[in-house]
Amino acid sequence: MQIRLPEGMAATLSVGEVAQRSGVAVSTLHFYEGKGLIHSERTESNHRRYARAVLRRVAFIRVAQRVGIPLADIATALEALPAASAPSRADWTRLSANWRAELDERLAQLKKLRDQLDDCIGCGCLSIDRCRLRNPLDKLGDEGAGPRRLIAKR
Numbered sequence: 001m002q003i004r005l006p007e008g009m010a011a012t013l014s015v016g017e018v019a020q021r022s023g024v025a026v027s028t029l030h031f032y033e034g035k036g037l038i039h040s041e042r043t044e045s046n047h048r049r050y051a052r053a054v055l056r057r058v059a060f061i062r063v064a065q066r067v068g069i070p071l072a073d074i075a076t077a078l079e080a081l082p083a084a085s086a087p088s089r090a091d092w093t094r095l096s097a098n099w100r101a102e103l104d105e106r107l108a109q110l111k112k113l114r115d116q117l118d119d120c121i122g123c124g125c126l127s128i129d130r131c132r133l134r135n136p137l138d139k140l141g142d143e144g145a146g147p148r149r150l151i152a153k154r
């Protein structure tokens, strides 16, 4: 189905128009394009022209970034869509549901870190033996002080 645009409305947008309408800096748009998140066509005079769908793509990227989704994950999500099309409502629903689970996991990790930080506030020892933030991989330290592996073998 071909959509007729109102008279005077260009089928594609310049980078300046995309920046103005999306509220995203031109340099950021160039960065997104360099990362393969958005795509443009070049005119004969080598100017970038973007399909109108890029506005929804940029909105998608900004919202995903706002909730802390890494750009690499956003790029992977957008790779599944045709380059000139915008994420649909169904795309957003599916992807945001997946990202919700990741956010829940990250929140749980942050809460754990916050609780560990509570132990450090007012301490300042930064001890490799005592401080879980200093030595986060010390799983045996959870069992207590001393040579835990030797103690366990007895």
Ligand code: FES
Pocket (backbone or CB within 6 Å): 119, 120, 123, 124, 125, 126, 127, 130, 131, 132, 133, 134
């Ligand atoms: S600074 Fe002392 S326990 Fe972390």
